[in-house]
Amino acid sequence: MALASLESPQWMSPGRAYLQGVRAVGSTVLTLVLFATYIGIGALAHDSRFSLGWVLLSTLLVWAGPAQIILISSLGSGATAIQAAIAVTVSAIRLFPMVVSVLPLMRTPTTKLRQLILPAHFIAVTLWVECFRLLPQVPRERRIPFTIGLGTGLVSVCLTANLIGYLLAANLPQLFGAAILLLTPLAFLLSTARNCREIADVVALGLGLLLFPIVAYFHTGVDVLISGVAAGTIAYGVHRWKARRA
Structure with a gap:
């Protein structure tokens, strides 16, 4: 799915830029990879005896597949909340260079710091890859709402996958559940190679x-x-x- 041209009226308002970002979720195969991965995370949370509300909230707040797996695995194995928090924080350090490299693509001379908080939260591997692919096609003054729309769409897909994985956990083979968790690093590798x-x-x-x-x-x-x-x-x-x- 191609984005609207720079002269298109669709780029005239932040609201329409946001909707274009949501629609762009359907333009990348990484959406399917995320969907499969978060089915596995939902199933893992179920098998670790966490509630459905807990896993949905962790997806909203943590928003990083590997970090969520670490969180669920560590808490499920008896680690304290502090130990789990330290492990997740160490895992999240890998995202700092991604945030630093993407935020300058969105900033304008009039951008305020508070406007970048939500886009920064959404920046994980998938959004990082897609921002470098899509943002050059978006006028700079509309990149923040576009990125928020893209992030919102991706999170919605993952929440839906969490729900499906959690409800199907009883019938999901453990080997299959483990295998689909490998899709994210493999897709990231292939996407990085494509973007070289x-x-x-x-x-x-x-x-x-x-x-x-x-x-x-x-x-x-x-x-x-x-x-x-x-x-x-x-x-x-x-x-x-x-x-x-x-």
Whole structure:
């Protein structure tokens, strides 16, 4: 589904920009990936003896699949609320670079900080990927309502999936439930590869994939962090070297 052209009357009001954001949820295959993933999260919450209201509220407030799995698993295994909160916070650190990279795409000289709070909450892997794909087609002054609409649509899909997964948990094979939780990282990998535009992007992704199994061999506990920082640093060096030669 193509977005409306920049001259279209649909972009004349924030309300219509918001509705365009909601409609854009149907333009990405990642919506289906999220739907399947959150069916699994709903089933996991049911099997861990959490209430339906609890899992729906966690989706609204946490809004990050891996963090919700950590939250449910840790609390379900007897961890204290403080221990679970620390684990979820550490998991959420990975989202900070995404927020920092996306918010400048929405800001205008007149944007107030409070206007960015809700869009920042919605920024997770899926919305991060889709913002880089869709926001260049949206006038800058309408990007905040568009992003809120996109985030609202994605959260609504996930809440619906939570409900279905929770109600079907008794009939959902455990192996299937575990398998669909892998769809999000796989889809993120493929989407990142699709969005690679510069040589530095390709180098960062390729080196990250190459370094991770090597780093994982040493059982550091922060394998993704080490391989990601190393690959990103090398890719940045390649970018600087190429820029100097240009």
